[in-house]
Amino acid sequence: MRDGFISVAAGTPKIRVADCRYNAEQIFTLMREADKQGVKVLALPELCLTGYTCGDLFLQDTLLRGAEEGLQTILEATRNLEIVTALGLPVWDKWDNKLYNCAAIIQKGEILGLIPKVYLPNYGEFYEQRWFASGSGVEHGIELCGQHVSLCTNQTFACDTMPNLVIGVEICEDLWAPAPPSVELARKGATVILNLSASNELVGKADYRRSLVTGQSARLMCGYVYADAGEGESTTDVVFTGHNMIAENGTLLAERRFATGLTVSEIDVDRLIHDRRRTNTFTFGKEPPEIWRCGFTLPVEETRLTRYVSPSPFVPEDAAGRAERCEEILRIASLGLKKRLEHTGAKTAVVGLSGGLDSTLALLITALAMGMLNRPASDIVAVTMPCFGTTARTKSNAELLAERMGATLKIIDISQAVRRHFTDIGQNMENHDVTFENGQARERTQVLMDIANQTGGLVIGTGDLSELALGWCTYNGDHMSNYAVNCSIPKTLVRHLVAYLARDNAEKDEALHDVLEDILDTPVSPELLPAVQGEISQRTEDLVGPYELHDFFLYYMLRWGFPPRKIYRLALYALGKTYTPDVILKWLKTFYRRFFSQQFKRSCLPDGPKVGSAALSPRGDWRMPSDASAALWQAELETLE
Template sequence: MRDGFIKVAAGTPKIKVADCRYNAEQIFTLMREADKQGVKVLCLPELCLTGYTCGDLFLHDTLLKGAEEGLQTILEATRNLEVVTAVGLPVRAQYDNKLYNCAALIQKGEILGLVPKIHIPNYGEFYEARWFASGAGVDTTVTLCGQQVSMSTNETLACQEMPNLIIGVEICEDLWAPEPPSAGLARSGATLILNLSASNETVGKASYRRQLVTGQSGRQVCGYVYADAGEGESTTDLVFAGHNMIAENGALLAERRFANGLTISEIDVDRLAYERRRMTSFTPDPDKEYWRGQFSLTVEETRLTRFVSPSPFVPQDEGDRAERCNEILCIAALGLKKRLEHTHAKTAVVGLSGGLDSTLAVLITAVAMQMLDRPASDIIAVTMPCFGTTDRTKSNAVLLAERLGCTLRTIDIGNAVKVHFKDIGQSMEDHSVTFENGQARERTQVLMDIANQTGGLVIGTGDLSELALGWCTYNGDHMSNYAVNAGIPKTLVRHLVSFISDDKAQEDRQLSDVLSDILDTPVSPELLPAIEGKISQKTEDLVGPYELHDFFLYHILRWGFPPKKVFRLALYALGGQYDRATILKWLKNFYRRFFSQQFKRSCLSDGPKVGSVALSPRGDWRMPSDAVAALWLDELEGLE
């Protein structure tokens, strides 16, 4: 429960049609198993106490009495379990003698509430209107198992110890309706929707059902637990496959089909609450009132089983990754295409170092030129060797420009920098920040002046990760006329270049080879003298692994997670590669740099947003340049 995680489950018990005693035993056995596994909220199928396929037996007092007795058995058998469970059963309302298809929410021997099904299907293989009334507008009290219980569709349940855990319920067909009840429940605060279902299996239906569940969880920014009827239902005309799913904000966390038992994962309700807080379009329903009951849970650590990607910006699936890379290249190139068109730029000037970022920038620029039906020779690739440049990077820059067909210019800036250092009294032996930044600013000056000479634009090469860390020289590589990489994190830069290398392997082996060698080159600004011809300055030795920083960046910026939670997730996802002390060291470094370097982001060049995280002061991120990191760093103290 700490850090916003709550363990939930969709359960499908093996039942016997109309055998309420047997079904009750199966249900409370499943509840006990869920409790052993740390589950706090359990959803069971629609009408699972009787079986969904009872037909006209639903109208018989014997079955209805058996269902109530079965629920009483469950309440008594689970009196000491705190798992909140949604059980499906038919309930007769005393005030109108109508029968309702209900979810009973139970905990510790108490019925917390009843939610009736609103949309009653009566088409195709479904005949529910023959037996059940719609729960639309029902808001009453019934006596069930000797308890006075509210029965309402306008009800949610809130956890006292976990304010962001608020449960709402809808039943099967309610999700298929044009206006699912879960929409109103979510707008009234429900972060976890339980769906008790009995959806029979037909060819292709599982895919559509999956789309409904994940789509609804995304639209309503909620966790969604879908429990389906399975083995034991009558197969006279239908087959039920127990298609259980758990989704969160559009993502499928867990799924099981053609099997009884539990499907378990963890919902992050704090993440959902943050997203709703961020979205101004997520507002309460002014035309409907909902009332909220309460329940209590023991606060404890939730053991995580859900997948947390170690590289959240990079899809795990190879096909998805290729599709993502292609899409990003198109987005970035379209942004540059528009800027080149609008400014009537005759050239695009790119400082080509032989490193990853400048390589991606020139590749994107080449795509933009193709979109404009302009020759690659309109790209002026400028290599500017200086004190730290190695033969490897210089050679790769030259080869890359040649294979792309760019206009190549090599300008050694060493003498110009030496003159500048002499003018300001900077010793060549003093390898301080001035030594490094003087070179970076000279390079930017050269690029800007060449752009003026040729009527062109300077294309920025810095990426999103560098902007987050402030790993750029103010008014040096920090500045350009259009920054095509500004929305692309370093881990994704690498995959984009790799994607293009693989794509070009057949048609241009030499281009593919040079891209592969660039991928194998250590990330470096090459501003300090080389040692025996090799790179002496490795970025990740100085600021930390980009794999970690991109993980931090995603969870801090996209979801607003507090430091301890980011640290916990980093240990969970990346603990196999980095020890606790290493992760903590670089997380602290990330916060220090992120806060102290905001002044560089406050005056960024234009550049396209390509993903869910961006740092443009005109778009996604507004932060004062003099904000203090103390609160965030204090939270990490004592975690060594």
């Protein structure tokens, strides 16, 4: 429960049709098993206490009494369990003389509420209207198992000890309907929707069912737990396979078919609330009806994580997904630059080429944009500007890359110009301080801007999202350009984009492939300090930390608004086999310190295309005062020592 995680499960008991006593035993046994596994919220199938396939037996008093007695047995057997459980049974309402297909929400021997099914299928193999009445508009109390219980579709169940956990319930066909009850429940605060289902299996139906569950969780920004009927239901005409799913905001966390038992994962309700908070259209439109809200309590404790957390959240881990992501990003970025070149009538695109990853990607994107415009690659002016820290390897790679791409190459050694500038300002050449480094970066930017003026062109920025987050750029140096094509691409993804294009050119141009591979093998460095024996002496990740960690921190801080404590916990979970806790905490502190102190550089960024869900443009995703205090975040970090 801490950090917003709640363990949930979809369960499918093995039942016998119409044997309520046996089914009750199976249900409370499964509830006990779920409790042992730390599950706090459990959804069970539609009408699981009787079986969904009872047919006209639903009209028999014997079955209805058996269902109530079975529920009483479950309440008594689980009165010491904290787990909140939704299970299905038929409920006869003496008040209006109707039979309802209901979900009973129970905890610690108490029935918290009854939710009647709204949409009753009566087509194909379904005949529910033969036995049940729709719960639409039903809002009153009834007596069940000696308790006075609310019977109402418009009710939610809120956890007193975890305010962001609010449970809503719908039943099977309700999800298939044009206006599912879960929509209004979510608009009134439900963050986790439970669906008690008895959906029979047909060829292709699982894919459709899966798309409904994941799509609804995305549309409502909620967790969605789908529990399906399985073994034991009648197979006279259809088969049920227990297709259980747990989804969160469009992502399928866990899934199981053709089996009984539990499907378990953890839903992050704080993450859902953050997304709802930032999406102001979530509550627009006609106000939903009043919702009855029932409170319950769960003990506050650590939720053991079993859900997968990617160590590289910006990078798909499967090869096919990664290739698709790379292709899409390259197309978006190059389309953005194409439009800017068209609009300005620029005769050239000027790229400062260092022989490193970022400038390589910027050149490749620029070449794609030129191709879209049916313009020759020679309209790209690639400028390499060796200085005190430039190595033969990076200089050679920059020259080879420009040659293979067909760009117009300019080699301008800026060493003399920088020395003269240092003489003018009284900078000692032996003092390798920030002035020594930034003087080179600003000289390079001046050269690029002036060449752009000479050629009627635009300077194409090369800095990436990770560098912007850390402020790892020189203000009014490499920080500045006319259009920054890499500005929303994180460093971990930059590498994969270059690798993708390297593979794409393996057969077309072997020499281009080879130079791209060597660039990929070159340590990340600004090369602003003198080389040592011809080798790079300044390695970025030794100074600011591994980009693998910083991109992880950035994703969860920027995209999901997680606090430092939660990011640290997730980093330990996802990257703990690669980095020690001390190392993770060290660089997390560095990340927050630099992120807050370097905002002034992000407040005046040049234009550039957004390609993913996280970006730092001051005109788009991120508006933050340059003088905001980091005290609250730093104080929380200190508690992690």
